[in-house]
Amino acid sequence: MNPANRPEMTQRFEAIYNEAVARKKALNESSQPMIYIGMATCGLAAGALETRQSFEQTLLEEDLAAIIRPVGCIGHCYAEPVVIIDHPSSGFPPLFYQQVTPGKAKMLVKSFLAGGDPLFEHVLGAMKANDMVPQVTDFPRFSQEERIVMGKCGLIDPEDIYDYIAEGGYLSLIKALTLSQDEIIKEIKNSGLRGRGGAGFLTGRKWGLAKDAQGLKKFVICNADEGDPGAYMDRTILESNPHQVLEGMAICAYAVGATEAIAYVRSEYPIAVKRVVTAISQAEELGLFGEGAQGFFDIKFSVFKGSGAFVCGEETALIQSLEGNRGMPRHRPPYPVQKGLNGHPTVINNVKTLASVPAIINKGAQWYRDIGARQSPGTAIFSVVGSVVHPGLVEIPMGVTLETLIFDICGGIPNKKGFKAVQIGGPSGGCLPADFLATPIDFDSLSGAGAMMGSGGMVVMDEDTCMVNVARYFVDFTQKESCGKCTFCRIGTRHLLDILDRITKGEGREGDLEQLESLALAIKAGSLCGLGKTAPNPILTSLRYFRDEYEAHIMEKRCPAGMCRKLTAYYIDLDRCARGCDACVGSCPVEAIFTTKNRKKGIDQSLCVKCGECMAACPQQYDAVRKVSPPDKAPVIERPVEE
Amino acid sequence: MNYSASEEEAGLPDKIALERDVAARLKGFDNHRRNLIPILQDIQDHFLYLAPEAILMVAEHIGIGASEVYGVATFYNQFRFHPPGRHPIKVCLGTACHVRGGDIILENFERKLGISDGETTTDREFSIERVACVGCCALAPVAVVDENIQGHMAPSKVEGIVLGYKIERDRIDRERENEPGEPA
Ligand SMILES: Cc1cc2nc3c(=O)[nH]c(=O)nc-3n(C[C@H](O)[C@H](O)[C@H](O)COP(=O)(O)O)c2cc1C
Numbered sequence: 001m002n003p004a005n006r007p008e009m010t011q012r013f014e015a016i017y018n019e020a021v022a023r024k025k026a027l028n029e030s031s032q033p034m035i036y037i038g039m040a041t042c043g044l045a046a047g048a049l050e051t052r053q054s055f056e057q058t059l060l061e062e063d064l065a066a067i068i069r070p071v072g073c074i075g076h077c078y079a080e081p082v083v084i085i086d087h088p089s090s091g092f093p094p095l096f097y098q099q100v101t102p103g104k105a106k107m108l109v110k111s112f113l114a115g116g117d118p119l120f121e122h123v124l125g126a127m128k129a130n131d132m133v134p135q136v137t138d139f140p141r142f143s144q145e146e147r148i149v150m151g152k153c154g155l156i157d158p159e160d161i162y163d164y165i166a167e168g169g170y171l172s173l174i175k176a177l178t179l180s181q182d183e184i185i186k187e188i189k190n191s192g193l194r195g196r197g198g199a200g201f202l203t204g205r206k207w208g209l210a211k212d213a214q215g216l217k218k219f220v221i222c223n224a225d226e227g228d229p230g231a232y233m234d235r236t237i238l239e240s241n242p243h244q245v246l247e248g249m250a251i252c253a254y255a256v257g258a259t260e261a262i263a264y265v266r267s268e269y270p271i272a273v274k275r276v277v278t279a280i281s282q283a284e285e286l287g288l289f290g291e292g293a294q295g296f297f298d299i300k301f302s303v304f305k306g307s308g309a310f311v312c313g314e315e316t317a318l319i320q321s322l323e324g325n326r327g328m329p330r331h332r333p334p335y336p337v338q339k340g341l342n343g344h345p346t347v348i349n350n351v352k353t354l355a356s357v358p359a360i361i362n363k364g365a366q367w368y369r370d371i372g373a374r375q376s377p378g379t380a381i382f383s384v385v386g387s388v389v390h391p392g393l394v395e396i397p398m399g400v401t402l403e404t405l406i407f408d409i410c411g412g413i414p415n416k417k418g419f420k421a422v423q424i425g426g427p428s429g430g431c432l433p434a435d436f437l438a439t440p441i442d443f444d445s446l447s448g449a450g451a452m453m454g455s456g457g458m459v460v461m462d463e464d465t466c467m468v469n470v471a472r473y474f475v476d477f478t479q480k481e482s483c484g485k486c487t488f489c490r491i492g493t494r495h496l497l498d499i500l501d502r503i504t505k506g507e508g509r510e511g512d513l514e515q516l517e518s519l520a521l522a523i524k525a526g527s528l529c530g531l532g533k534t535a536p537n538p539i540l541t542s543l544r545y546f547r548d549e550y551e552a553h554i555m556e557k558r559c560p561a562g563m564c565r566k567l568t569a570y571y572i573d574l575d576r577c578a579r580g581c582d583a584c585v586g587s588c589p590v591e592a593i594f595t596t597k598n599r600k601k602g603i604d605q606s607l608c609v610k611c612g613e614c615m616a617a618c619p620q621q622y623d624a625v626r627k628v629s630p631p632d633k634a635p636v637i638e639r640p641v642e643e
Numbered sequence: 644m645n646y647s648a649s650e651e652e653a654g655l656p657d658k659i660a661l662e663r664d665v666a667a668r669l670k671g672f673d674n675h676r677r678n679l680i681p682i683l684q685d686i687q688d689h690f691l692y693l694a695p696e697a698i699l700m701v702a703e704h705i706g707i708g709a710s711e712v713y714g715v716a717t718f719y720n721q722f723r724f725h726p727p728g729r730h731p732i733k734v735c736l737g738t739a740c741h742v743r744g745g746d747i748i749l750e751n752f753e754r755k756l757g758i759s760d761g762e763t764t765t766d767r768e769f770s771i772e773r774v775a776c777v778g779c780c781a782l783a784p785v786a787v788v789d790e791n792i793q794g795h796m797a798p799s800k801v802e803g804i805v806l807g808y809k810i811e812r813d814r815i816d817r818e819r820e821n822e823p824g825e826p827a
């Protein structure tokens with residue numbers, strides 16, 4: 001780009017900005033109510049499309065006008081489908097509604113839009129301060145969050161660039177273009193921003209190395225391969241606010257002198273891919289970037305769809321797949337910043353890392369440094385799932401404790417169950433027991449405890465979850481995803497899996513635990529990339545903190561949590577079973593339930609697949625189905641011989 | 644793999660048409676190696692799987708061996724080498740779904756349809772695939788049938804879904820039988 005053009009550039013951007021503000025103002029001033037519907041994957045899964053159709057249809061029937069705006073995901077997965085209704089002429093502030101089914105949508109149109117009654121029983125809270133309805137930000141799920149990366153997610157239309165610009169979007173890019181490359185890199189360095197892809201490498205340092213690297217050409221790649229089977233924040237960000245990520249990529253490209261930027265998005269994320277493609281073409285159309293853009297920034301954006309291999313999240317494997325090869329990691333150094341895609345210097349950053357950049361450029365390094373923990377400034381995003389009352393995506397300042405996150409923000413464990421463990425970081429992370437609830441969440445404290453920031457996947461487990469089973473699950477995953485390059489990773493994980501398989505089936509032997517441990521350490525030492533190096537973590541941490549559970553499986557052939565199916569049995573307590581009641585019979589998928597001579601029910605253990613359906617089907621007042629481990633604790637009830 | 648219905652019966656495009664179609668698609672890409680994965684994705688998007696003929700044509704287009712193309716394609720979970728069923732069923736075995744018994748759901752589909760994960764029923768109606776996190780963990784366990792996400796799955800729901808399709812199919816068959824003019 002040509003520095004002489006900068007004043008003209010600022011001027012041209014001002015025109016675009018004014019246009020965006022004018023559009024927004026026109027929308028706000030139209031007296032029509034606005035209905036915002038969360039339509040990211042999670043919302044759609046919960047039925048947002050049907051909700052939208054119901055709104056449209058009822059509006060038509062009632063002959064009312066309203067503007068329906070599809071927005072992204074606000075992160076409150078437990079409340080999906082989420083709808084925000086802004087109806088100024090009713091006198092109410094914008095209201096946040098949860099679990100808006102098509103039926104509820106119909107009611108809302110009839111009562112609120114037509115009749116002025118906002119149906120308080122379905123309101124979660126207000127989106128603005130007022131003196132009628134409590135504000136959502138007063139609830140712990142909102143008040144303890146701090147949103148830098150996800151600040152606009154769920155509030156703007158991800159397919160409308162003007163919506164982003166009206167909220168201050170792309171101002172940071174324009175500001176960055178008036179700074180020198182070194183000034184930007186210094187700012188990022190000073191902010192202390194660490195990569196959110198897992199390892200926490202200092203982003204400013206990475207950019208500095210890339211800028212200093214010699215190359216005919218340089219690349220910036222946004223890593224949105226998100227392979228952890230329990231994390232989905234990167235997708236949500238791309239689906240809800242793709243422009244913020246593009247802006248971060250553009251700033252990075254300018255800072256390191258790259259001319260090509262590639263978003264590497266999993267092909268399993270079709271909506272994210274589509275929205276990123278749309279966002280790129282909109283930004284190019286406005287001339288913000290694109291080849292040959294006059295006065296603005298000369299950069300070529302493209303999207304590459306990852307084909308579903310966990311290891312391709314690793315940067316060197318990712319490059320291999322971009323080059324059309326099997327995604328096998330290679331030795332580092334040389335690092336991608338020196339020799340990356342096609343041998344050119346390449347910066348690879350995670351979605352969240354790049355999405356943090358615009359705010360840092362806009363508000364300054366010091367502002368960012370003041371948020372979060374000393375060695376880990378900024379915010380962390382977790383997808384908190386499993387046994388919690390309010391699952392979803394949470395963005396918190398680093399340094400918040402696990403306890404606050406799980407119990408205050410996400411509402412604790414449902415169904416009066418006890419907290420058992422939390423698994424952090426997906427297949428590379430570890431399971432932490434209750435003793436660690438006071439641990440602050442930051443890169444170093446989590447690694448110190450044996451877990452890892454990793455992907456930001458967080459699964460909360462209650463007393464019904466078996467730690468051996470969970471360890472087996474993750475090893476099964478990494479075993480399948482091992483690329484096969486290193487012997488220890490390829491064969492070692494197979495052995496780990498075989499041993500865990502035996503243990504969960506009640507065929508564990510003395511010496512198994514020692515063998516698991518030594519094998520795990522050998523795999524860590526003998527693997528080239530992070531996949532193998534971290535694959536044993538789920539085993540090592542669960543062995544450290546839940547060894548007694550492994551021992552119960554091996555010595556007593558008992559699964560204390562009652563999760564390993566080979567080690568449990570269901571039976572029907574004849575003292576509680578109601579004569580003539582047939583509730584469980586129809587629920588059984590394998591017809592294992594028979595009627596005893598007394599017209600009560602029994603379970604044929606040879607047919608039972610232990611799915612637990614009968615337990616759920618048994619009417620509460622009888623509560624007659626029992627689960628026991630080991631299985632021989634179930635009393636034998638003979639099927640009556642048919643006459 | 645579990646498919647014996649003849650190809651015409653299942654409505655698959657015949658070989659010549661397939662080759663013509665693939666050739667037309669290949670024109671959209673230059674022969675650079677970095678296009679290999681995008682080409683395979685494009686073909687699969689269109690034909691739902693990678694037929695052996697298509698792999699040969701891609702190899703020739705890029706100028707590498709078919710084994711090399713096959714090697715790359717098999718590395719990635721996305722690529723299929725057999726046609727999926729008309730109603731593909733994906734069972735989520737991501738972390739949250741696993742903890743909530745996703746494997747029990749998978750087992751129930753397998754039992755109900757008489758095929759294992761990765762297979763297609765002989766009438767090509769259904770296929771089962773396991774997937775990792777479809778991103779609605781709050782609804783775990785989750786299955787995706789056709790394109791519809793089904794949350795809070797339970798064995799009884801599996802039964803209901805499969806039954807629903809069977810009833811629909813029977814209805815269509817009956818209507819077809821009753822159509823006048825068709826020779827029996
Ligand atoms: C097995 C494995 C999987 C990974 N998966 C991802 C991923 O899904 N997303 C990601 O951003 N980084 C992933 N990484 C980390 C990347 O290699 C790389 O460090 C990261 O993208 C750098 O970005 P950052 O500096 O912004 O963290 C993975 C690493 C390993 C070893």
Ligand code: FES
Binds near residue numbers: 230741
């Ligand atoms: S784990 Fe199944 S949807 Fe996330």
